[in-house]
Amino acid sequence: MQRTIATLGLIATIVAAACGGATNTGGGASPTNSAAGSAAASAAPATLTIMVGGLNKQIYLPNKLTEALGYFKDQNLTVNLIDEPSGKDATTALIAGEVEGSSGSYDHTIDVAGLGKNLIEVVQLLRAPGEAEMVATAKANDIKGPADFKGRKLGVTSIGSGTHGLTQYLASTKGITPDQFTPIAVGSGDTFIAAIKQGTIDAGMTTEPTISRLLKTGDAKVLIDLRTPELTRAALGGDYPFISIYMRADWVAQNKSVVQRVANAYVKTLKWIQTHTPQEIADKLPADYYAGDKDLYLTALTGSMPMFSPDGKMPAGAPDFILKVLQTYNNNVKGKTIDLSKTWTNEYVDAAK
Numbered sequence: 001m002q003r004t005i006a007t008l009g010l011i012a013t014i015v016a017a018a019c020g021g022a023t024n025t026g027g028g029a030s031p032t033n034s035a036a037g038s039a040a041a042s043a044a045p046a047t048l049t050i051m052v053g054g055l056n057k058q059i060y061l062p063n064k065l066t067e068a069l070g071y072f073k074d075q076n077l078t079v080n081l082i083d084e085p086s087g088k089d090a091t092t093a094l095i096a097g098e099v100e101g102s103s104g105s106y107d108h109t110i111d112v113a114g115l116g117k118n119l120i121e122v123v124q125l126l127r128a129p130g131e132a133e134m135v136a137t138a139k140a141n142d143i144k145g146p147a148d149f150k151g152r153k154l155g156v157t158s159i160g161s162g163t164h165g166l167t168q169y170l171a172s173t174k175g176i177t178p179d180q181f182t183p184i185a186v187g188s189g190d191t192f193i194a195a196i197k198q199g200t201i202d203a204g205m206t207t208e209p210t211i212s213r214l215l216k217t218g219d220a221k222v223l224i225d226l227r228t229p230e231l232t233r234a235a236l237g238g239d240y241p242f243i244s245i246y247m248r249a250d251w252v253a254q255n256k257s258v259v260q261r262v263a264n265a266y267v268k269t270l271k272w273i274q275t276h277t278p279q280e281i282a283d284k285l286p287a288d289y290y291a292g293d294k295d296l297y298l299t300a301l302t303g304s305m306p307m308f309s310p311d312g313k314m315p316a317g318a319p320d321f322i323l324k325v326l327q328t329y330n331n332n333v334k335g336k337t338i339d340l341s342k343t344w345t346n347e348y349v350d351a352a353k
Contacts (some may be wrong), residue, residue: 008289016210025304026283027112034132040077043257044076046077046078046261048077048078048080048100048101048303049079049081049082049100049101050063050079050080050081050101050102050103051084051089051093051094051099051102051103052082052102053089053090053104053161053243054084054187055081055083056063056288056291058130058182058207058208058300058301059126059129059131059207059242059243060125060243061281061308062125062266062269062270063081063103064286065272065273065281065284066269067079067081068285069269069272070261070274071268072091072265073264074251075261075264077258077265079265080261082099085158085187086155087309088157088158088160089158089163090102090103091108091112091246093322094119100247101198102119102245102247103243103245104126104162104246105162105246106124106242106245106314106343107165107240107325108323109121109246109344110326111332113339113342114330114332114336114338117207118245118249119247119343120246120247120249120261120345121244121246121343121344122244122259122345123244123245123267123311123312124241124244124309124313124314124349125243125244125270125309126308127229127308127310127315128227128228128229128232128239128241128242128306128307129162129226129227129228129307130207130208130212130226130308131163131205131206131207132206132223132224132226133167133205133224133226134196134203134205134214134220134221135220135221135223136199136202136219136220137202137219139203140200140223143223143280145169145224146174146224147172149170149174149203150168150171150181151177152202152203153182154181154182154184154201154202154203154204155186155201155203155206156184156204156205157185157186157187157206159183160184160266161185162242164183166205166226166236166248166331167205168183168330169325169329170235170236183318184200185253186200186201188206189210192206192210193213193214196219196220203223205218208301208304209296209300211292212297212299212300213296226240228304228306229306233308236325238318238324239317240322241309241318241322242307244344245262245263247348249342252258252282259348263349263352267311267312267352268352270308270309270312272329274306274310278302278305279305280299281301282297282301312352313346313349314346317342319343319344323338
C-alpha cells in the first residue's frame, strides 16, 4: 500500500486529507445493556481494514488470533488485517483515511493529539510494551544501561515508532538527549538480527520472537526488559500499556455499532488467551510466525503471557504517566495541553459481551 504521508510530522499540514474518513459502515447508539453482544452479532454486515504494525510479532498476536478464532465473523464483521512493519506507519495510514483502524502503541494517540489530530483507543491489547533493549554481545561490556547510550547506534523499528520513543525516554532518564545518539531503523526479525550481527547497531529495541532468537544464538543480551508489567514499572517508573486498537474519533462517532462489535471480538480473544496455554495459542497461528523454531516461540510466549490485557481496559493512571514520559522528549507534546480523555475510552470494552 502506498503511503500517502511520509511522516507524522507532515500530517499537521494536510488536515483536510486526514479528516476525510472512510465510508460509513454502520452507525448507531453505543450498547449499554446486557443484550449488547447478541445485538451486535445480528447487526448488518460491516467491512473494515485494520493496519497492524507487524502481524507476526508476539505483541500483535491478538489481531491474528481474533481472526483465527472466528470472532470477527461471529460479530458479522469482515476485518482485513494489513501487515505494516511499524505501528508509526499504521498510524499515518489511519490519519490519512486509508484504513479504519490501527493496531499500534497507545502513545501514538497522544503524540498526534499534539498535532491537532484526534485518534481514540477503543481496546487495549497489552499492559506492557513487550519489548527489550538488546545489546550486541560484543558491546555488552561497554553498554550496561541507558547511561551508555551516548554516541551509540541504537536500533528501532522505524523513526517515530513506539520503540524509538521508548529509546529516547530511557536515554533521557540519564540526561542523554535525542541528538546524542543515532537511532537507526532496522525493523524486526531477520533485519534486526542482521543489524546486530553486522554491527550496524550497537544495541536496539525489539520484541519476541526476535529477542529469544538472539539469545539462543548468543549474538545479543537483554539490557533492559519491558516484557511484563512488573519489569516495565521497574525500568520506566510506571505502567506503559502498549499495543492497542485505535481509530479516528470522527469515524468512531459515526460507526458506534461497528466499533462495539470490534471491541466484542477483541475482548473475547483476550479472555480466551487467559484461559488457554501458550501451546494452544500458538497452534492457532500460521506456522511462519514461529520463525522456524516453534519450541523457541513457545518459550518466548510463555514468558510474555503477563503482557496481554485480561479485559481490554486501559490501566488506571497509565495515560497520565505516558504523557509525562512523552513530555520529556517529544516535541509534538512538549508545552502543550493534551486532553487525555479524548485519546482513549473504556466505553466499548465495558459494554463488550
